[in-house]
Amino acid sequence: MQAISVFDIFKIGVGPSSSHTLGPWNAALTFVQQLLEIDVIDRIQIDLYGSLAKTGKGHATDKAIILGLMGYQPKSVNVTQINEIVLKVQKSNILIIQSKELHFEVARDIIFNSYMHERHPNTLVFRAFVGEKLLKQQLFASVGGGFIENEILDQKSHSLVCFPFPINNGADILTYTRKNDRSISDIVLQNELTLRTNKEINQQIALISETMLESIYQGCCTEGTLPGGLNVSRRAKKICDKLTDSFVHTTRNEWMLGIQNGSKDFSIINKWVSCFALAVNEQNAAMGRIVTSPTNGAAGVIPSVLLYYTLFCDYGGIEEVKKFLFTAGEIGCLFKKGATISAAVGGCQAEVGVSSAMAAAGLTEVLGGSPEQCLMAAEIAMEHHLGLTCDPVIGLVQVPCIERNTMGAIKAITAANLALESDASAAIVNIDTVIDTMWDIAKDMHTKYKETSEGGLAINLSVIHPNC
Numbered sequence: 341m342q343a344i345s346v347f348d349i350f351k352i353g354v355g356p357s358s359s360h361t362l363g364p365w366n367a368a369l370t371f372v373q374q375l376l377e378i379d380v381i382d383r384i385q386i387d388l389y390g391s392l393a394k395t396g397k398g399h400a401t402d403k404a405i406i407l408g409l410m411g412y413q414p415k416s417v418n419v420t421q422i423n424e425i426v427l428k429v430q431k432s433n434i435l436i437i438q439s440k441e442l443h444f445e446v447a448r449d450i451i452f453n454s455y456m457h458e459r460h461p462n463t464l465v466f467r468a469f470v471g472e473k474l475l476k477q478q479l480f481a482s483v484g485g486g487f488i489e490n491e492i493l494d495q496k497s498h499s500l501v502c503f504p505f506p507i508n509n510g511a512d513i514l515t516y517t518r519k520n521d522r523s524i525s526d527i528v529l530q531n532e533l534t535l536r537t538n539k540e541i542n543q544q545i546a547l548i549s550e551t552m553l554e555s556i557y558q559g560c561c562t563e564g565t566l567p568g569g570l571n572v573s574r575r576a577k578k579i580c581d582k583l584t585d586s587f588v589h590t591t592r593n594e595w596m597l598g599i600q601n602g603s604k605d606f607s608i609i610n611k612w613v614s615c616f617a618l619a620v621n622e623q624n625a626a627m628g629r630i631v632t633s634p635t636n637g638a639a640g641v642i643p644s645v646l647l648y649y650t651l652f653c654d655y656g657g658i659e660e661v662k663k664f665l666f667t668a669g670e671i672g673c674l675f676k677k678g679a680t681i682s683a684a685v686g687g688c689q690a691e692v693g694v695s696s697a698m699a700a701a702g703l704t705e706v707l708g709g710s711p712e713q714c715l716m717a718a719e720i721a722m723e724h725h726l727g728l729t730c731d732p733v734i735g736l737v738q739v740p741c742i743e744r745n746t747m748g749a750i751k752a753i754t755a756a757n758l759a760l761e762s763d764a765s766a767a768i769v770n771i772d773t774v775i776d777t778m779w780d781i782a783k784d785m786h787t788k789y790k791e792t793s794e795g796g797l798a799i800n801l802s803v804i805h806p807n808c
């Protein structure tokens with residue numbers, strides 16, 4: 341059994357895509373480590389296959405690879421300098437790898453092969469040469485949520501620590517919570533304590549929640565048009581400005597206080613939840629800093645529901661945020677183990693569907709739900725995302741992605757409320773059944789609906805691709 345930490349599900353990163361930006365970025369960072377013992381390299385070539393090639397340009401895969409080869413880390417790179425760094429490489433044809441200059445022509449050395457590689461729909465191969473001689477070659481699969489697989493990493497993952505509560509499915513969660521009379525987040529905490537100290541856990545939780553909140557706030561403060569050629573206007577700031585015209589705010593805290601003291605009318609709360617989700621995904625589309633949760637395309641759902649809880653419910657402080665994120669994160673782990681969190685494998689049900697299920701469970705726990713009700717909420721949220729396709733227009737994580745996060749957030753809140761008002765023991769569908777069902781649908785779904793931009797909205801909207 342693979343032991344996955346919730347901190348692998350929530351990663352601080354850069355938009356727009358976890359599988360097409362963060363995964364290739366991490367692969368490049370890993371490959372560069374393999375080059376340490378080699379003195380002379382003349383050329384590096386990267387081959388992208390399948391979905392990575394088909395939507396890689398819109399998902400900034402080439403930029404991510406350049407940044408990874410140069411050693412920049414997704415969680416710490418200055419996001420305002422990304423375009424400048426990449427442009428410099430494109431103009432100079434020089435890449436600095438481990439303090440050495442390498443001739444690198446982006447158009448020649450990053451190759452987009454639109455056919456599928458047998459290993460995975462998101463496969464990439466790195467090769468290093470001296471002259472014509474191949475010195476090093478490494479194949480990676482970007483399997484969703486920024487996770488990557490290759491032989492070296494696979495070997496390492498076998499030696500992962502054993503959790504005191506090894507969880508493979510929803511039934512395991514119920515066994516442990518019932519036997520020990522604990523909440524889902526308590527069980528997750530015991531598992532996480534085998535990987536890091538309590539202090540480190542608290543620091544990580546504070547950093548993740550701060551990054552989520554800041555991505556909302558920045559999205560609500562930024563106007564303009566998103567990059568990529570689709571000319572999508574940012575909407576979060578416009579909605580936010582309209583909703584906040586009754587109070588003055590110059591800081592984030594004043595802004596939050598103003599919202600908290602404002603109207604609790606259903607339509608106002610609904611607009612705020614949508615605005616929060618739009619804000620994060622607009623930041624994501626502009627290569628801003630976000631928290632992958634469990635993917636970048638779906639990064640707006642959990643922050644939006646978490647801020648809804650903070651501002652509109654009976655907020656109990658950072659300990660409650662920890663419970664929310666632990667429970668939500670464990671649901672993400674269940675989907676990764678039992679199905680997929682990769683849109684190239686399972687469509688958007690694997691992204692926005694999973695994030696909605698995660699948010700529903702997290703919200704249910706902090707609103708006082710039992711473990712059974714948390715799992716029921718996750719099941720309800722996913723049940724109504726089953727079959728959702730991935731069809732991003734011109735390969736950008738913008739249409740339908742940005743709006744879709746608002747739907748994921750609203751469904752999560754509805755699912756939590758339904759579960760809290762229900763007898764979970766009478767539920768007809770359980771979480772494990774819905775995960776199995778999602779996986780069946782993923783396997784049956786046509787490739788054109790799996791992050792290839794070859795079906796759905798991506799072909800029915802008459803938009804001319806800027807690269808054509």
Ligand code: SF4
Pocket residue numbers: 637638683687688689691692729730731732737738740741742744791
């Ligand atoms: S349609 Fe969904 S899965 Fe596909 S890129 Fe957009 S958010 Fe991600």
